[in-house]
Amino acid sequence: MADGKPRSLSPGPGGRLGTLLDDAVWGLRAYGFIVAMWVRSTMAYRASFLIMLAANFATAGLDFAAIMIMFAQVDALGGFTLPEVAFLYGTSCVAFGLSDLLLGTAERVGRRVRDGTMDVLLTRPVPVLSQLAADRFALRRLGRVIQGSLVLGWSLTRLEVDWTPGRVALLASMVLCGAAIFGCLFVVGGAFQFWAQDASEVQNAFTYGGTTLLQYPPTVFGKDLVRGVTFVVPLAFVNWLPALRLLGRDDPLGLPDWLDLAAPAVALLCCAVTGLVWRAGLRAYRSTGS
Amino acid sequence: MDDADGAFIDVRDLTKTFTVRRRSGLLRRTATRVHAVDGISFVLRRGEMTGFIGPNGAGKSTTVKMLTGILTPTSGRLRVAGVDPWRERTRLVRRIGVVFGQRTTLWWDLPLRDSYGLVRRMYRIPRARFEENLARCVELLELGDLLDVPVRQLSLGQRMRGDITAALLHDPDVLYLDEPTIGLDIVSKARVRQFLLTLNAERGTTVLLTTHDLSDIEQLCERVVVIDHGRLMYDGPLAGLHEVGRGERTLVVDLERELPPIEGIPGARTVRTEGPRQWLAFPASASAAPLVSRLAAEYPLVDLSIREPDIEDVIARMYAG
Numbered sequence: 001m002a003d004g005k006p007r008s009l010s011p012g013p014g015g016r017l018g019t020l021l022d023d024a025v026w027g028l029r030a031y032g033f034i035v036a037m038w039v040r041s042t043m044a045y046r047a048s049f050l051i052m053l054a055a056n057f058a059t060a061g062l063d064f065a066a067i068m069i070m071f072a073q074v075d076a077l078g079g080f081t082l083p084e085v086a087f088l089y090g091t092s093c094v095a096f097g098l099s100d101l102l103l104g105t106a107e108r109v110g111r112r113v114r115d116g117t118m119d120v121l122l123t124r125p126v127p128v129l130s131q132l133a134a135d136r137f138a139l140r141r142l143g144r145v146i147q148g149s150l151v152l153g154w155s156l157t158r159l160e161v162d163w164t165p166g167r168v169a170l171l172a173s174m175v176l177c178g179a180a181i182f183g184c185l186f187v188v189g190g191a192f193q194f195w196a197q198d199a200s201e202v203q204n205a206f207t208y209g210g211t212t213l214l215q216y217p218p219t220v221f222g223k224d225l226v227r228g229v230t231f232v233v234p235l236a237f238v239n240w241l242p243a244l245r246l247l248g249r250d251d252p253l254g255l256p257d258w259l260d261l262a263a264p265a266v267a268l269l270c271c272a273v274t275g276l277v278w279r280a281g282l283r284a285y286r287s288t289g290s
Numbered sequence: 291m292d293d294a295d296g297a298f299i300d301v302r303d304l305t306k307t308f309t310v311r312r313r314s315g316l317l318r319r320t321a322t323r324v325h326a327v328d329g330i331s332f333v334l335r336r337g338e339m340t341g342f343i344g345p346n347g348a349g350k351s352t353t354v355k356m357l358t359g360i361l362t363p364t365s366g367r368l369r370v371a372g373v374d375p376w377r378e379r380t381r382l383v384r385r386i387g388v389v390f391g392q393r394t395t396l397w398w399d400l401p402l403r404d405s406y407g408l409v410r411r412m413y414r415i416p417r418a419r420f421e422e423n424l425a426r427c428v429e430l431l432e433l434g435d436l437l438d439v440p441v442r443q444l445s446l447g448q449r450m451r452g453d454i455t456a457a458l459l460h461d462p463d464v465l466y467l468d469e470p471t472i473g474l475d476i477v478s479k480a481r482v483r484q485f486l487l488t489l490n491a492e493r494g495t496t497v498l499l500t501t502h503d504l505s506d507i508e509q510l511c512e513r514v515v516v517i518d519h520g521r522l523m524y525d526g527p528l529a530g531l532h533e534v535g536r537g538e539r540t541l542v543v544d545l546e547r548e549l550p551p552i553e554g555i556p557g558a559r560t561v562r563t564e565g566p567r568q569w570l571a572f573p574a575s576a577s578a579a580p581l582v583s584r585l586a587a588e589y590p591l592v593d594l595s596i597r598e599p600d601i602e603d604v605i606a607r608m609y610a611g
Contacts, residue, residue: 033408122358123359123395124413135397283362
């Protein structure tokens with residue numbers, strides 16, 4: 001255990017970049033042990049946890065039930081079959097579920113500013129974002145991830161896709177980059193609340209609204225909406241573009257093929273921008289107070 | 291570390307200006323600049339226990355937030371333990387402890403023991419030192435039976451003791467206490483005060499406390515810093531504050547029946563009457579005993595009580611005088 005060693009207070013030999021990296025590693029570690037504490041505390045009431053998990057699983061399942069009901073009447077939705085829609089649904093659901101599980105509480109900035117507990121976070125030697133994201137870590141949110149994985153798993157058995165290593169990697173990157181982009185939305189939404197403390201509803205429109213949008217094939221929506229989503233909020237990279245490639249479909253906007261593969265780059269860019277926005281938000285708070 | 295002249299907390303010409311935007315029409319907004327802290331200077335030495343007082347909105351919290359690195363100053367120089375709190379927040383917070391009386395720094399749903407475990411890991415406190423500090427606080431603050439109780443189930447006094455412990459586990463050099471006795475019963479107050487005295491005597495911890503309760507200051511602090519409207523009003527011993535403020539205590543007297551205002555009691559004057567109840571003001575430095583025996587001899591007394599001057603009154607008089 002490295003616990004016994006107090007960390008050196010002076011910046012390491014790596015200079016500014018080294019310090020930044022140190023901070024990031026420390027932030028992740030701190031996130032880890034705060035989460036571990038909440039998980040242990042949740043597990044003290046195992047029965048209650050299992051009920052909550054089941055409820056979360058069932059609520060998430062209702063979304064898919066709606067899709068199933070539609071398919072009871074039609075054979076295809078926007079030209080997509082049930083397994084294809086299930087694939088879109090599953091990947092989006094898992095990506096969103098993961099980010100909600102890991103970063104969902106980062107949106108509680110406004111409330112913390114209002115009740116003054118943001119100041120408490122600032123008096124601890126741990127990055128504020130780590131504390132905020134790990135606070136009251138709710139393992140029951142795993143329910144959505146499990147439900148999405150089941151739907152995704154089922155769709156994979158029904159789809160006629162030749163699973164080359166490249167396609168498997170594309171599927172994995174789709175889910176992980178998707179989770180990263182949703183996570184960025186949570187954090188950016190949180191950061192905006194440093195300026196406007198009631199912004200959490202606006203943000204919900206992007207995160208929860210975004211995931212609902214992605215559960216349907218792009219062709220059922222208007223072209224402008226799709227274009228807006230692709231460029232304004234990079235949600236399309238999460239799901240549609242790579243999925244269309246995997247399913248062997250043309251995308252409705254006729255964008256160049258290489259964009260399908262841009263998800264990791266877009267995710268990375270999102271993370272960098274999110275980091276800057278978060279820092280700016282925190283700085284604004286520290287200069288204006290509540 | 292410390293400055294050459296022994297200053298541990300060094301505040302020079304500190305200001306904090308907020309811009310408050312208010313909607314003044316349908317679409318128009320007017321910006322007003324509010325000088326929350328308006329050029330404050332003071333120096334605290336290591337091991338000093340200082341009361342930081344002033345009426346609501348005087349700029350106390352804003353100043354403390356700047357000292358703890360939460361807020362960035364608009365201008366002025368600020369050093370705590372040789373560190374600029376704003377620029378080196380994470381470095382500074384390892385050396386300070388903060389207790390907010392109105393809100394807990396603990397985790398609401400976790401038992402105290404788990405909260406302390408998290409504090410240990412956040413501050414990277416070596417386990418042996420952690421156990422030692424915890425055992426000491428548990429003993430002195432009588433927390434033994436409470437360690438497995440979730441914070442939300444603790445009473446205000448218990449929670450405050452829990453908070454103070456959390457702020458001290460990493461052996462801070464400075465302890466900031468914001469209204470540490472607010473809402474506490476007499477027993478809890480006494481326990482908290484005694485603990486702070488012991489801490490200061492044994493560890494030499496520098497303590498800065500804001501309070502509305504003058505008796506906190508009387509029992510704990512040799513020195514008082516008073517601010518109002520963001521400006522320093524007084525900096526010196528508590529006795530001096532009473533002189534400057536010409537503090538008065540009030541004797542509330544209940545008589546058997548309605549009588550004309552009480553007269554002829556030396557050193558006291560009747561400031562208010564309401565039916566059989568009368569209010570007599572007398573200097574804070576004078577003893578109440580001769581006053582009470584004189585009253586009891588001359589008037590049909592049913593009941594009486596004494597009100598201490600509160601800080602608002604003292605400061606209001608400082609302003610007027």
